[in-house]
Every structure is written in C-alpha cells, then in structure tokens.
Amino acid sequence: MPVIFSVDVEDWFHILDVGAPAIEAWERLPSRVEANFRRLLDLFATAGVKITCFFLGWVAERFPQLVREAAAQGHEVASHGFGHRLVYEQSPGEFFEDVRRARLLLEDILGQPVQGYRGPGFSVTQETPWFFEELVKAGYAYDSSVFPAARGHGGLQSGRYGPYRVQTPSGPLLEFPVTVTEVGGKPRCFFGGGYLRLFPYPLVRLMTRRVLQEGRPAVFYAHPREIDPDHPRLPMNLGRRFKSYVGLRSMEGKIRRVLQDFPVTSFARFLEDFGDSLE
Numbered sequence: 001m002p003v004i005f006s007v008d009v010e011d012w013f014h015i016l017d018v019g020a021p022a023i024e025a026w027e028r029l030p031s032r033v034e035a036n037f038r039r040l041l042d043l044f045a046t047a048g049v050k051i052t053c054f055f056l057g058w059v060a061e062r063f064p065q066l067v068r069e070a071a072a073q074g075h076e077v078a079s080h081g082f083g084h085r086l087v088y089e090q091s092p093g094e095f096f097e098d099v100r101r102a103r104l105l106l107e108d109i110l111g112q113p114v115q116g117y118r119g120p121g122f123s124v125t126q127e128t129p130w131f132f133e134e135l136v137k138a139g140y141a142y143d144s145s146v147f148p149a150a151r152g153h154g155g156l157q158s159g160r161y162g163p164y165r166v167q168t169p170s171g172p173l174l175e176f177p178v179t180v181t182e183v184g185g186k187p188r189c190f191f192g193g194g195y196l197r198l199f200p201y202p203l204v205r206l207m208t209r210r211v212l213q214e215g216r217p218a219v220f221y222a223h224p225r226e227i228d229p230d231h232p233r234l235p236m237n238l239g240r241r242f243k244s245y246v247g248l249r250s251m252e253g254k255i256r257r258v259l260q261d262f263p264v265t266s267f268a269r270f271l272e273d274f275g276d277s278l279e
Contacts, residue, residue: 001212001215001216001217002212002217002263002265002270003212003217003218003219003220003262003263003265004051004176004217004218004219004220004265004266004267004270005051005052005220005221005222005258005259005264005265005266006052006054006078006118006144006192006220006221006222006266007037007040007051007052007053007054007221007222007223007224008054008056008118008222008223009033009037009053009054009056009059009060009080009223009224010033010056010059010084010223010224011026011031011032011033011224012033012228012231012232012234013026013029013234014056014120015234015236015244016084016120016123016153017086017121017152017153017240018234018235018236018240018244019234020234023058023083023084026058027062030232032225032228032231032232033059033063033066033224033225034063034066035228036224036225036227036231037070037224038066038069039224039227040222040224040227040255041069041073041075043227043255043259044075044259047256047259047260047264049259049264050073050074050075050264050265050266050269051076051264051265051266052075052078052266052267053070053075053076053077053078054078054079054080054117054118054144055067055070055077055078055080055102056082057079057080057081057082057098057102057105057106058082058083060102060105060106060109061105064109067109067110068109068110071110071112076115076116076266076268076269077110078106078114078115078116078117079103079106079114079116079117079118079140080102080118080119080120081102081119081120082098082099082102082105084120085098085120086119086120086123086153087119087120087121087125087128087131087145087154088123088124088125088127088128088153089123092130092134095128095130095131095134096134096137096138099117099134099135099138099140103117103138103139103140114140115140115267115268115271116140116141116142116143116144116267116268117135117140117143117145118143118144118145118221119131119143119145119154121154122145122146122151122154122178123145123153123154124145124154124156125154125155125156131145132173132175133168133169133170135173136168136171136172136173137170141173141174142174142175142267143173143174143175143176144175144176144177144178144219144267146158146175146177146178147177147178147180147189148160148161148177148178148180149180149186149187149189157187158177160177161177161179161180161181161216162177162214162215162216162217163175163177163216163217174271174275176217176219176267178191178192178221179191179211179216179217179218179219179220181207181210181214188207190203190207191204191207191218191219191220191221192219192221192222193226194243194244194246194247196220196222196247196251197247197248197250197251197254201254201257204254204258205257205261208261208262217265217270217274218262220258222255226248227248227251227252227255228248229248229249
C-alpha cells in the first residue's frame with residue numbers, strides 16, 4: 001500500500017482564520033509561491049515520484065506556467081477551489097460557483113480533465129451536508145477534504161479512516177479522508193501541515209507504517225510556504241503563530257525522508273491501481 005503525497009499550492013498569506021488580507025489585496029503582496037513550488041518540484045524530481053498538486057484557482061490564474069510545469073513533469077493537477085474560503089462560511093450556491101470556476105480554469109490551462117478537489121482548511125463539517133453533492137454537480141470525481149478528527153476549523157468525525165464512496169442524489173463521489181490513526185483511543189494526525197512539522201520524524205514514520213499495515217494509504221499534505229522558513233509572517237496570537245510556523249526549518253528534510261522511506265503516488269494513480277477495490 002503506498003503513500004499518497006499532495007501539495008496544496010497556495011501562498012504564504014493564505015493562512016485561514018487569522019484576519020489574513022482579503023482577496024482584493026492579495027495581488028499587492030509579495031508572492032513566494034512560484035519559487036517555493038518549483039523547489040518542491042525539484043525535490044520530487046530528485047526522488048523520482050509523482051504527486052497530486054491541489055492548485056488554488058487564484059494562484060493558477062496568476063501563475064499558469066506552474067500548472068503546466070507540474071503536469072509536464074507527470075504530476076496530477078487537482079483543485080483547491082478559487083478563493084480559499086472555508087466551506088462552512090459559504091452557501092451551497094457560493095461553494096458550487098467557486099469550485100466550478102476553479103475546475104474550469106485549471107482545465108482551460110491544461111486542456112485535460114481535473115478530477116479531484118480539496119477544501120481549504122479541510123472545512124467540511126456536519127453543518128455542510130450539501131458539500132458532496134455540490135462537488136459532484138461541479139464535475140468532480142473525488143475529494144480529500146474530510147478531516148476525521150477534532151479540528152479548529154473543520155472536522156467531520158465519521159469514524160471512516162480509509163477511502164470510501166459517497167452516494168449523492170447527483171451521483172457518486174470518492175472520498176479520501178486526511179489520514180489519522182488512533183492513539184489513546186482518539187484519532188490523531190501526523191501526516192501533513194503543522195502535524196508533520198511538529199512531530200519528530202521517527203514517530204511520523206512509525207505511524208505511517210502502522211497505517212499502511214492496516215491496508216489503507218497514508219495521505220500526506222504540504223504547502224509551498226512550509227519549506228520557506230524566511231517567508232513573511234501574518235499577525236496572529238501566540239497559539240496560532242505556533243501552529244502556523246512551528247518546525248518550518250525541518251519540513252523539507254522530513255518530506256525528503258518520506259519520499260525515500262515509502263512508495264509514493266498521486267490520487268489519480270492510486271485510483272488507477274486500487275479504485276476497483278474501494279467500497
């Protein structure tokens with residue numbers, strides 16, 4: 001069973017729930033996503049792996065060359081929506097328009113279909129029961145937005161940790177939850193973002209092996225800003241600052257070790273290889 005590695009392609013100012021600048025101000029901020037994402041592409045090329053890139057539509061619109069470069073190097077291009085708004089802060093109609101706009105933009109850049117979506121902040125919750133159907137209506141085949149544990153913004157504790165099919169009135173959708181494993185009777189994440197930056201790598205490796213031995217893929221995720229410890233900081237309280245910026249100097253090394261220690265694939269390739277076995 002492989003590791004599925006993914007990158008949410010967004011910039012340093014796209015941190016949620018901290019009073020970050022509004023979308024109207026983004027283009028006036030100094031962008032670092034281009035250099036950081038290319039650095040990640042070089043890292044993946046050196047390791048000889050192909051991963052999934054969830055592009056924020058706003059980034060793809062301004063840096064379409066990054067979308068094309070990722071695809072040209074054999075990586076899967078998927079959608080992170082357009083405006084980086086939490087799912088539960090949108091109406092069903094607003095959400096549909098945002099994710100449809102992002103998919104059509106990426107497909108126009110690539111000239112090929114886009115299958116997958118990941119919501120900002122894994123912010124699908126019990127209060128967004130329309131989420132899966134709106135994704136199907138917007139043209140998506142799979143999602144990786146469910147965080148099956150308690151979380152500051154989001155969290156949908158379904159008790160289902162491996163990939164599964166969701167049936168909606170508009171058709172089926174495959175869900176790949178963010179990977180958790182139970183420690184002390186509670187689901188815990190070790191596999192991306194602040195969790196991967198915080199925990200020592202030997203513990204991450206141990207928990208990854210546990211997940212793979214359970215017969216499910218381990219879904220890892222990272223952001224370009226996380227390998228750039230010198231990127232600008234947003235104003236925020238001490239607790240959130242710790243979560244947002246802890247372990248930045250160790251992140252690139254941890255990613256390299258994941259790529260060395262485990263077989264790595266994309267969501268699209270996993271579906272090709274294992275899709276028929278999913279419930």
